[in-house]
Amino acid sequence: MSTLVVQGLRKSFGGVRAVSDVSFHVAPGEMLALIGPNGAGKSTCFNMVGGQLPPDAGTVLLEGRPITGLSPRAIAHRGVGRTFQITATFGSMTVRENVQMALLAHRREIWQFWRPVAGRHADKADALLDQVGLAAQADRATSVLAYGDLKRLELAIALGNGPRLLLMDEPTAGMAPAERVALMQLTRRLATERGMAVLFTEHDMDVVFDVSDRILVLNRGQLMAEGNGASIRANPAVREVYLGSGATSGGH
């Protein structure tokens, strides 16, 4: 069974159709890339799957069960982790504490008023930080991290609730090319090892072709192509959109 099935998803802002009639699915262990020019509606799709925005129409199924329009919190508890296009972390905490929060929330240990957080699930948190290459910075303040490191931290937080579906909205923006490849290959490995489905968007086409199993192309809210790297590369309509907007690689 597919981990995520999206059918007929639609969203307008005022008169603007941000997403119209988008359907797709992601299998366990699969990495699906959602690409498209700026303003295509990628983040809006992510936000409807993650619960940040209620869709106007359509359904979202997680492992066969509907999660359409549920709160982000409920969706998180059902095993969806996500990163945001604009990084969202807890600025008044250390790097390790950020991950500890995700672990505590996942284990439903938030409503405790006595035993301090310090040291709780610290080993697990350090292991996650090690995976994303942040072990050396575990004790630093989140607010002093470089942007690329914040992106890595977001990934560690998202992994904290052992997600079966990972949503990554531009996970490598602000990183050097070599770092991008490394981070996405790490994600690739985790997806395969854990049978975790990954939906991601990315402006760097080299990364997309390198790690994704399948690619969806979105333009002005509509799906215009779907296929593997080779077929997308060869698709004239896709080339048109991308050459037209001048972004072939590297993003903005």
Place this chain on the structure above:
Amino acid sequence: MEIVIPQLLTGLAGASSLFLIASGLTIIFGVTRIVNFSHGSLMMLGAYIGWSILTRLPRDPEWFVLGVLAAALATAAIGVVLEITVLRRVYRAPELFQLLATFGVVLVLQDVTLWLWGAVELPLPRPRWLRGFVEIAGSRLPLYDLILIGIGPLVLGLLWLALHRTRWGTLVRAATLDRGMVAALGVDQRLLFTSVFALGAGLAGLGGALSLPNSSANLGIDLSVITDAFVVVVVGGLGSLTGAFVASLLIGVLQAFGIMLLPKITLVLVFLVMAVVLVFRPNGLLGRPQAEAREAALPAPVVRAAPRELRLLGLAVLLLAAAAPFLAGDYALSVLTDACVAILFAVSLHFMMGPGGMASFGHAAWFGIGAYAAGLLLHWLGTPMPFGLLAAPLAGGLFAALFGWFVVRLSGVYLSMLTLAFAQITWAISFQWVEVTAGDNGLLGVWPPEWARSPRVYYWLALGLAAGVALLLRRVLYAPYGYALRAARDSSPRAQSIGLDVPRLRMVALVIAGASCGLGGALFSYAKGGVFPTYISIAHSVEALLMVLLGGLQTMAGPIVGALIYTGLADLLVRSTDLWRLVLGAVIVVLVIAFPEGIAGAVRRLWLRGREA
């Protein structure tokens, strides 16, 4: 009908006065993003200056107009001085510190006004033409009310022209939409801000001078006007001029009819309107959603357990405090007891405001509710103190939960304003429900039982409760719940996406804060032997803010340091000088300019200098 029309016209006249003051406040907010607490003080100055000018001029209409305009100009000039000396230096400070600085200005101007014009209220002798009446629909209406009714739309029209037909107006509107834009246009921001502040101050001065024929110049104008103006601006939508006009009409008319139909609840009415509007339209009638509060944009420093040395220092202070009854006299003990109450007051506010990110402008409400819970139980049922001390936090927590239902969905300035509204409603009830609360006279004879009556024992009790609650709250903040609360403040989207229930986390923070503060209220009542509506006054709420902000939001010790410094400072000032408000206000302004992160924050930064990598 005979009553409705005059009442409506009275309402419209009131609406005009409200609009004059609210328009300036909202324009200043739109451009500078400063909620100017001292706006009411500017109106008060306008009234006094107007009085001084008008009583020296011939009493003809043309001289009246000139005098009023002169008063407005003089107030605008004072506004320029204020902007250059104070506000300009705090534009980059966090929102709440700006508010605090402008409240410091309120205190300074209060004493300056008192010193210049004296304590007696100054009515303007009304010349014959001002006492005229006009016959409309069979009823005699004061001419001056009709003039006022015309002035509101006139000012709105002039402002509209200035904003839409001049280059200056284009800049003001651009700045209201997006501050960055003005900087990008390469405009001299300083000049723009100063001119906007001058305009706002001028409008306040105009409102003050024009209020003279119907009332007088008095020292109560500043705070009474500022709350009404806040309500109008918030109901209309922050930064929206048309919104302010619509809201002035709504509230002016409601007030006029409220007085006629429901004289008992007029005070409550205005704030109920605001609460209802905010529940249905969280950005006011015509307001746009606020951009994220700027505090969130500043990186909050990492909260770490205090270094060992500081904790030892804390322990030493606590031991010293416990030994105080052997070292100090009765007067000092009573001040120290007040300090313990202040600590409860401040740590409870800090809990919801620092880690919780919900700044309250009405924290005194919980204090008063706790105080009245204890007082009413003793007064009506003879319930002894131990149960009173138990009932107070329960009542505080319960009301906080009720109120939380409205509040947890709001954010930033709107949340602060609704807390203010709630406190004013509570105050109005305690003040107007005389049969139960004894109104202004207060509930008397609220004394502790025999065993706790000596200052020593009572001080130990207060110290034990204050230290206990402070340590408990500290513990909670280092536990998962406290971290989760802070997580929700740092980034609500992130918190939700890891599965945290943000509204519930905030709701519980409100309840904990309300309960702790309620305990403080009861403790204070037994110490003073009475419960009075002044416990719930705006000034008292602001005191809590002062303590927390002086101490600093980002450290756990901050509110305690703030409470001690504030209590000490206030006691010292009240005893040593008549101009204590002036000194206190000036100290606040200087502290805000010098330590935007609070005293404890600054100490901590110096302490940790170079250690935070």
